Amino acid sequence: MAEAQPQGTGKAAGGRSAQLAHTGLRHGWTTGACATAASTAAYTALLGGEFPDPVTITLPKGQTPSFALAVEELAPGRTAAMAGVVKDAGDDPDVTHGALVRATVRALPAGSGVVFKAGPGVGTVTRPGLPLDVGEPAVNPVPRQMMREHLAEVARRHGGGTAATADVEVEISVDHGEEIARSTWNPRLGILGGLSILGTTGIVVPYSCSAWIDSIRRGVDVARAAGRRHVAGCTGSTSEKVAVALHHLPEDALLDMGDFAGAVLKYIRRHPVERLTICGGFAKLSKLAAGHLDLHSARSQVDKGFLAELARRGGADEALAAAVAEANTGLAALQLCAAAGVPLGDLVAVTARDESLAVLRGAPVAVDVICIDRAGMVVGRAEPRGPGDTGQGSPLR
Secondary structure, eight states: OBOSSOTTOOOOSSSHHHHHHHHOOOOEEOHHHHHHHHHHHHHHHHHHSOOOSSEEOOOTTSOOOEEOOSEEEEOGGGSOEEEEEEOOOTTSOOTTTTOEEEEEEEEOOTTOOEEEEEOTEEOEEOSSSSSSOTTSBSBOHHHHHHHHHHHHHHHIIIIIOTTOOOOEEEEEEETTHHHHHTTSSHHHHTEESEEOBOOSSSEEOOOOHHHHHHHHHHHHHHHHHTTOSEEEEESSHHHHHHHHHHHOOOGGGEEEOTTBHHHHHHHHHHSOOSEEEEEEEHHHHHHHHTTOSBOOTTTOOOOHHHHHHHHHHTTOOHHHHHHHHTOSSHHHHHHHHHHTTOOHHHHHHHHHHHHHHHHHTTOSOEEEEEEEOTTSOEEEEEEEEOTTOOOOOOBOO
């Protein structure tokens, strides 16, 4: 198991870090962080003959957790090395809590780079619309980058020089992963054979509904007490970065909304601020646009029929609308519309903004919405609008 808490997440006066501390819940680690730790340990043994235990990694935000190895094996002649880490999801009710994440590393010819392979219990992408090509192992982009960086550092430490890169095959597997995946959305998304290796920060943020909603309220209170006139409700760390970049907001004006859009809107309805920016992933905000206030995947789904109707309003013909309705994911629907010049992202943003205003019930709050993709690129925006505005809600272009 890894150490219980990420470093560098102490209490602050307000903003996301203060919300996290206020919940009182124990953080955990993503499958991506576990795979990075396991692959780092395995490659270290492959080059040096010894497994580091515990193995320490650096997460995208600078935290440096250490992970104990649950299993290790070095093949004769150092042809391969395998290390495994047990995932600790903290206080989050994660179906992968306790799963054994293994990484087997094998040397490849110079110039090969890092090649990822799906081992037992890790899925393979079989449909378009995900951030990975069809046929690729379901190891998401951020965990891949984390592993590449850590493996390159191992190569440098073992005499490869400052420009060293790793030329290895990394096979990621999860014990009983195919069975666990039946409790996830992977089969419906066309990820077959097991789990996805996920994570954008390396940290699993625990979600107790009552604790998290209480932390949102505390965040609003802190922002108001500091005299903030503009706050942003963000679905995660990537959307938070986008909101800060676009609006230059201080930390205590940032609300980690997570999936609880309704909690933000209802509390701000009773405790208004002049302006609320809602920023999040396109798929999540399409749920808000469709009238859902809880954006968690277990409690609301992306409605492709709804997206098809929005696409029609944006000029899509029936063939495109039908393709959107049958798309594998919200991202796939967005890509289809973008290729045809239909501003589906803007249409979702405008509709989400108007749904938010309806929840606010005339409270003196102007709302704008920013939709982003998985890489943090803005794919849709709606300009600020308040209860007294008479505009027709034209999307920003």
